[in-house]
Amino acid sequence: MDTLPPIPIPSGQRWREFRLQVIPILVFVSTFCAVVTIWREYVSLPTLMGEVEVIQENVASPRAGILSQLNVTSFQSVKAGDAAASVITTDPRILASSLAVIQAEIGLMRVNLEPILGQQRYVLSYDRARLDWMEQKVALATARVKLQLAINELRRTEELFKEKIVSELVLDEARSAKEKLETEVEERTRLVEEQESSLQRLRLVNAP
Numbered sequence: 001m002d003t004l005p006p007i008p009i010p011s012g013q014r015w016r017e018f019r020l021q022v023i024p025i026l027v028f029v030s031t032f033c034a035v036v037t038i039w040r041e042y043v044s045l046p047t048l049m050g051e052v053e054v055i056q057e058n059v060a061s062p063r064a065g066i067l068s069q070l071n072v073t074s075f076q077s078v079k080a081g082d083a084a085a086s087v088i089t090t091d092p093r094i095l096a097s098s099l100a101v102i103q104a105e106i107g108l109m110r111v112n113l114e115p116i117l118g119q120q121r122y123v124l125s126y127d128r129a130r131l132d133w134m135e136q137k138v139a140l141a142t143a144r145v146k147l148q149l150a151i152n153e154l155r156r157t158e159e160l161f162k163e164k165i166v167s168e169l170v171l172d173e174a175r176s177a178k179e180k181l182e183t184e185v186e187e188r189t190r191l192v193e194e195q196e197s198s199l200q201r202l203r204l205v206n207a208p
Contacts, residue, residue: 070159096145103138106131126202133195140188147181154178 070085072078110131157174160166 070156074163096142099138099142099145103135103142106135106138126199129195129199129202133192133199136188136192136195140185140192143181143184143188147178147185150174150178150181 072082072084078084110128154174154177157166157171161168161171
């Protein structure tokens with residue numbers, strides 16, 4: 001018996017089956033993807049606004065002074081007894097003023113010694129050298145006070161620079177001022193030592 005050829009399915013029947021079986025699935029998948037995309041892009045997640053209670057305490061020094069070093073950072077937790085900062089209770093500016101008064105008195109002594117140069121040449125030479133040495137010691141002490149102030153200022157500027165409050169230019173200026181004063185202190189220290197040696201030699205040469 002001969003095999004019969006298959007009966008062809010009409011294209012209309014195929015299209016009808018495609019519409020009933022495949023198109024609903026495609027529509028569902030497309031709608032689901034569109035909903036997920038819209039949810040992610042346009043619908044914000046639920047948020048909760050709140051306020052945190054911060055415990056604050058005032059830190060004070062029993063004596064007035066200059067803050068030289070800060071041992072804590074912003075929002076750092078501390079407890080009683082912790083060293084939060086270092087304070088210089090003696091104002092270096094007052095010390096500088098006292099040194100300026102001493103320097104003025106030395107200048108007055110120099111003026112008073114001028115009229116008797118012809119009478120006591122050796123005594124005046126020794127006193128002049130001693131006055132020069134004293135003036136350099138006062139200038140050295142003044143430079144050291146200024147250097148301490150510059151060091152303190154540099155520390156504060158570095159802390160402010162770390163917190164991005166001041167610019168790098170301000171930090172460079174503070175460093176330059178500190179280095180300049182360090183150089184001045186070194187030069188004046190060497191000069192004081194040399195004058196002290198000269199004063200000792202003058203004393204030995206003119207000793208009776």
